[in-house]
Amino acid sequence: MNDATQFEPKILAYVCNWCTYLGADLAGTTRLEYPPNIRIVRLPCTGRIDFNLLVKAFEVGADAVLVSGCHPGDCHYTSGNYHARRRWILFRELLDLLGFDLERIHFTWISAAEGKKFQQVVTDITEKTRKLGPYTELYAAAPALAKDLPQPQSKPFQLQTFATENKLRAEARKLLAEGTVKVVIGYGERGPVLVTRPEDADRLVWNNRSTANLAMYLKRKEVNALGKAAIVVKACDERSLVVLEKESQFERKDLHVIGMACDGMEQPRCANCAVRTPRFADTTVGQLPDQTPTPRPGKLDSLMEMSRGERMAFWVQEFDRCVKCYACRQVCSMCYCERCIVDKNQPISIDPAPGTKGNFAWHIARAFHLAGRCIGCGACAQACPVGIDLGLLNMQLARAAKKHFGYQAGVDPSAELLVGAFSQQDKEEFIG
Amino acid sequence: MANIYKPELMEVIAVRQQTIDVKSVALRFLDPERARTFSFQVGQFGIFSVFGYGESTFNICSSSNWKDRIEFCFRKVGRVTEAMWKIEVGDVIGFRGPYGNGYPMDVWKGHDLIFLGGGIAMPPIRCAIWYALENRADFGEITVVYGARTVADLVYVDELAEWAKHERVRVVTCVDPGGETPDWKGDIGFVPTVFERAQVSSKDPVVLVIGPPIMIKNTLPVLRKMAISPASVYTSLENRMKCGVGKCGRCNVGSHYVCKEGPVLTMEHLQQLPLDY
């Protein structure tokens, strides 16, 4: 008998029905003993495993999570496990940034014939987790650990000439007067404006406050109802258009793109700017050659240099301020779902309440749903009323996309989308 | 501390399936003292909840004269009602209420009553009908015109038959054209049309009409032709609700808070409100 005071870890396993579940069955029918600490959740395929289920496992008190499915090439649905693998590669990086203990998250391929392997894996994980102890650091508030990040320097802005602004207004006036477009989505004095009459073209401005990514208006029913639109974009914003078009959110012929050459807007992301003139615009105003950015260590590097516990304490402190205003989602051009997952209640997948669990679950979902899609416009972080460093979540995933797949969102219109695709060569050194 | 959001615990004493997606439930208070002191006015609503799933707003569709129970009727459409669909006799659910205003029975006293309802709108009418039948001497002729899309969508079918047996009560049941079955003996047509055909003659009646907006819209001209003033025509509004006590800010139609100053109001009043519902 076990010592009554010995810690018994709780392990939650998400397994696919066709391989690992049958492998577990085989372990049972061939009388291979394995620890009773494991609770198995059966799904049709690893490809169906929503990443937020991993987080949920910890939310309900698991000390470790196992995700297991068919070997690559053996998936009952042909490619479900390839999709899963690609997502896991990226998702681990996000969890790492947030300070989750990756030692408590396990991925394996276990086939229906591998009863022995199932027994081995479960025994190993149970013992390993027993040594790690209960997962008390999850979402632990540790004010002493939470450190501030250094604020980056931004590049000084060269004031654009008035000639550029006038050219923009003239173009807008012409497009509206000729009826080529019904609305011009552009920058106004106070914020974005939707100009529908040629005589209102003077409301458009072009200055160092034209930082917003106006592609966010392409998802709005109220704007689409007006008719064909012209949109003012900088080269960085244009990458949103590349992604959105690739994701079939608009037809290129239905949008008139007015591209503005831009020399920087004093935003942190401007330091990494390489392409300064939009490449695919119908009308281009101004011309600036490409440049080589000098990347310098920023907040993300500082954060990744901290210990895991410090990182989690940092995020607990950040998310403590989140009020679930969803400004981050609303201003994002790529957040265009008719009904966001956090607003759905059959079932409630993401706790909508602004407590610790709900806030972590939301920001993990938001960041991961943008994996390989976010173009780094920074609108989310800028919109946040309480100054959460949201951009770091997206940046981590963008780095992971670059590191593991050589992929950058919105750059190459002919490249296939990252998370929707997979390769049989995707690396799996973390999978057992 | 008085917790105005805390529900009372109710035991389910009866569950009745009315249609393929509608059930009616009867409840009694777990606390016998509360059962003794509780009272409400027909027309008021309650917020019923399934613990673990959430709360939902329904009219209390039983007569206020019934002291041993309260009833509500719901259609299975979302998270809470899907959970409610599974409740059985003996289960415990939550109840907050009674909220809102009721039908002004003191104003309706002495008048003929005309009840017009469509589909799932029968429950808020049902309580008023039972109340009127139980206080028969207070009211004149009673006419009920009730219709649904198909025969299978009619609720409280047995009670409709029972009401027709009472003195000076006329019940007309109808289904939309195409919704009839081969053995359907009732009327065929939309409620406003069937109502007009019914040629109800009454001097100064009170009308309660509840149903989908299109039904109400088409009923008003018929009432006008009968020279019934909008001040004598009542309806019960519904809107999305959460708190039921006027604080969460979501159920207002213009400045009219459905949970506090409604849901019962006259057509005259409704026509003054903005199109915010």
Next chain:
Amino acid sequence: MSELITESKLRQLAGEWISGGRRVVGPVRIKDRVLYRPLQSPEPLLIESTPGGSVRPANSIKEFFFPKLETLYQYRTRGRNIELIEPAQEFAEQLIIAARPCDAAALPILDHVFNWDFADDFYNRRRAATTIVTVACSVADESCFCTSVGLAPDDARGSDAILLTLGSGRYEVRCITQKGRALFSGKTETSEESGKAAPAPERKFDPGKIRAFVDGHFEDALWAEHGRTCMACGVCAFSCPTCHCFDIVDAGAVAGNARVRTWDTCQFPIFTLHASGHNPRALQPARQRQRILHKFSIYPEKFGEILCTGCGNCVRNCPVGLGVLNMLTEIQHGQHL
């Protein structure tokens, strides 16, 4: 004759209040923002706005009376038995230091709705347990419009005590209520000087004109013209001192078997969405209209008060530069009237 206190004395007192076990809240710098946050020590407390800095915190003090997340009760199921577990009955004493007049004045305004026939004791008990010490504004910016809604930079409405700057880190202390006196009695020095506030920003609109417009123009092109750029987030409502709409959520076992109240806003698309799929306010212009209607017509009709203190948070924080002010000034000056 007036009462005077120095900034260092005020910080020393704050330190005593904190170590004495009260929850003390005040404006602090968080990265590039200033927010009201509970204080662990008096050092980070920002008493006044610095010239060129932010005029007021980007959030409001309502979260200390009406938190973003409030557990209404928990439930425990044992077979068919349900037990309801009420939250703690006692609310710890709170002290808010260096609130702005536009924050303090919001509380008497909110008292109406939280006590409209049904008394919300979660709110009321926190009100009773909190003392608000306001600092009169010495600067205003173009988003401020307190004077348009009947307030002023030195208005003491809702405050238990108000501090007016005398310059050089000294403040005149005016105790308004018993709570204020209890806090400061014996802690101040008498003085001949009188503090003053910033000159009042000029009035930008007449609330009467606004109300007449919204009451008579439920359908008007203005709502779309000016509401179309709104991105339907909750920043304005959540940083507003007077917005009070909320949701009641029951997320089951995973969320701790509790029914909770969370902030909600009429700007969210699903705010008025019926289970049937019908949405009375299906597009953003209708939601923007509701905001103005609620604050400038409905609340005044019900309770005799405008549901706005002119703090300007909505204007400053809006990710697309909206907030209520542009619509209000357009109504004031537009051709509609």
